Ligand code: AMP
């Protein structure tokens with residue numbers, strides 16, 4: 001099978017690394033890719049926000065399956081165009097991608113499907129905003145309605161700051177604060193059936209101890225030894241299945257990866273957000289653990305051929321990913337710095353995220369530069385491998401968190 005993967009981040013590097021393990025794959029093409037992906041696939045530098053350019057490339061290469069990594073091309077309708085041209089595509093239509101593209105839309109779908117989530121108000125005026133904030137009280141949760149590349153959500157005790165953030169968008173969702181550990185759980189769907197993956201936990205804050213600003217994700221681990229044993233089953237029954245059925249009933253079936261961001265509260269598991277694509281950096285811990293051949297799985301999802309109740313096959317190993325971020329990330333990342341010492345020890349991988357190569361030298365080209373994954377028989381061993389590899393890398397001014405999966409590893413040792 002000839003596959004074209006769209007994207008250029010750490011998630012796509014992990015997707016590419018998993019796709020090439022599948023014996024049914026004959027050629028892997030990536031647009032635009034990055035220097036890390038270039039080492040394992042054929043990269044094509046095109047503008048992935050130009051749907052026609054992607055369609056043209058897919059036709060020229062006689063691609064049998066397109067896998068779309070990032071959200072923007074999905075919201076832009078790339079999957080619609082490709083499917084319309086008869087090319088199988090793993091990724092939802094523009095209409096279905098609104099589950100990520102509009103917080104208000106996601107809330108309406110959850111309400112109609114009976115999916116547990118935070119109570120919320122959608123607000124368009126200052127009066128509505130203030131009334132909603134005062135209904136829930138602090139901590140205030142304010143979300144811009146549209147895609148905001150991770151910058152749309154503010155959680156704060158400062159009422160004035162909450163109002164100010166809300167007024168920056170013409171429509172916001174203000175919701176009740178959900179207290180409890182966060183879990184990311186993904187479902188792979190063909191529009192009618194949905195197969196759950198294993199859960200992962202993402203670390204969104206920039207600095208150790210959950211301090212600093214929100215980021216795209218500074219690290220992740222999987223599996224979660226502390227999670228309730230019925231988490232997957234419950235999420236499938238209460239979140240993934242009802243959402244997929246609701247989207248189908250609306251005439252806009254969701255084909256692709258449904259990302260459920262969950263909070264495990266003392267009143268049960270509730271949805272914090274949906275995304276319409278693989279998570280980053282969750283993919284960098286999930287995909288190295290997945291044994292089911294990925295290209296075939298995504299092709300079956302893209303062509304409506306998943307089987308009710310089928311299960312994925314997983315390695316028993318644990319995985320921990322630590323993200324190396326540029327100086328100044330997330331506020332004002334410094335780019336163009338040379339990266340030295342990328343030399344993964346056994347049992348670890350370095351996925352490139354924001355990199356390029358200039359004058360033969362690998363350089364930083366984004367806020368999140370590398371995602372280093374360690375594998376091991378438990379989280380402690382996986383952490384040790386990830387941290388040994390990342391600590392040998394030199395990138396001026398860069399930073400990474402030292403506490404990824406730490407609490408879970410300590411708790412696991414205690415059991
Ligand atoms: P989102 O983009 O919706 O995932 O929000 C980014 C982050 O803000 C989440 O990962 C949570 O840490 C936090 N957040 C969002 N909604 C809530 C909520 N209702 N209660 C508590 N934290 C939230």
Ligand code: GLY
Nearest residue numbers: 202217279280281
């Ligand atoms: N890790 C968060 C995201 O992919 O949106």
